Amino acid sequence: MPMKLDKIICTTQSSETTLRIVVKLKTEHYFDSKGNVVVTKKLTQLKRKSRGSISDILIDVESIPYIHNLYSCVDGMYELIVDHVVRDWEYSTIDYCDYKLIRYVEEY
Numbered sequence: 001m002p003m004k005l006d007k008i009i010c011t012t013q014s015s016e017t018t019l020r021i022v023v024k025l026k027t028e029h030y031f032d033s034k035g036n037v038v039v040t041k042k043l044t045q046l047k048r049k050s051r052g053s054i055s056d057i058l059i060d061v062e063s064i065p066y067i068h069n070l071y072s073c074v075d076g077m078y079e080l081i082v083d084h085v086v087r088d089w090e091y092s093t094i095d096y097c098d099y100k101l102i103r104y105v106e107e108y
Contacts (some may be wrong), residue, residue, distance in 0.1 A: 019052035021080040022104050067099040077104040
């Protein structure tokens with residue numbers, strides 16, 4: 001993964017620099033024109049509730065299978081977080097990350 005994610009993980013916990021990516025999860029079920037059952041999961045970023053962009057965490061579409069609980073979550077609002085980081089042992093760069101959706105809790 002690019003160094004962009006490495007900088008995000010190493011940021012301090014001040015409220016101005018911490019990423020918070022809030023998404024709405026929606027599941028759709030339907031039959032296509034050939035009679036096949038189609039099930040889709042759609043993640044839509046809620047920009048007013050988020051700090052940062054979803055592309056700051058998910059660098060490309062190849063990262064989506066690493067959201068481990070995507071298919072077990074019901075529809076609703078979630079926060080997308082980096083759950084586990086695997087680094088290259090020699091260069092200490094990030095090889096890949098695991099992601100997780102956790103229920104969104106409103107900040108007061």
